Amino acid sequence: MTYNIAILGASGYTGAELVRIIATHPSMRIAALSADRKAGMAMRDVxxxxxxxxxxxxxxxEELDFATIDLVFCALPHATSQAVIRDLPRDLKIVDLSADFRLRDAAAYEKWYGKPHAAPELQREAVYGLTEFYRDALKSARLIAGTGCNAATGLYSLLPAIRAGVIGLDDIIIDMKCAVSGAGRSLKENLLHAELSEGYHPYAAGGTHRHLGEFDQEFSLAAGRPVAVQFTPTLMPANRGILSASYVSGDAQAIHDAMRAAYADEPFLHVLPMGQVPSTRHVRGSNFVHLGVVAERAEGRATIYAALDNLTKGSSGQAVQNANLALGEVETAGLMLAPVFP
Known part of the structure; x- marks a missing residue:
């Protein structure tokens, strides 16, 4: 069966990444593309x-006819998605790539995004799109909330260890290096080449990054009690990729064993041999995540590393993976493309 797909917000980076992936998907056909400022243009010109x-x-x-569309990818800006999705047909499957439906608690959404949620009834309906941890719920979902790319990187790093009870919960530090495409395609002065290149820039320091809402939600759920991590992202002069180092207390071998057990059958999550560390260059343009565990010289301390492509596994690839589940397709369909190297 071939499914007709619409991509809302196709003129952004995640929209283009969706097109790139779906172009060779065995059962998806791109039937409609929307944009705001670039409406009326051909995709080849954008x-x-x-x-x-x-x-x-x-x-x-507003020009789209959803009568023949089977699934919509919504790659719109935060706060725009909730208003658009609220008015879409109720029988339409939707994968949202924005932050609008990631947080289950309306009060948490208002805390992190500074305004009340415009569609709280849909917020309660949405299934969180961390595929490997919500696979069963995603199969029957109508509305899927894609994770933040930073959030996915940290969650893949730490959830197995938290669930296994092999790390301390009160001293977790996540240090993350993030490529510039995670900031979107809109023109911003701090993202000009002369402003960004040849330097690294911490941002949203001091516990202000919005993805902390996802960390609070998912880590606390896994632990069965509140968990508040320390998280600092740093913008790096690269187009794609996230490299995360999570500093934790616990036995490194036990952490590695927990991670290997959790991801043993996962097609996209690769745990490296003990002591090896991943690189963003080895996952570029792919839906794969590489994870590593290193024992530190201080007894009882370890670092958990993770690398993924923020536009693929961190966003659009994850979205297609979740859409495959929601449509009853093979989960890996269209996503086994090898990383681009060098």
């Missing part, structure tokens, strides 16, 4: 690297 594909032109959302 993204020349997609010029070889036969794609519909970009139109405004």
């Amino acid at each position: 993204f020349p690297h997609l010029a070889h594909l036969d794609l519909p032109d970009l139109v405004r959302i």
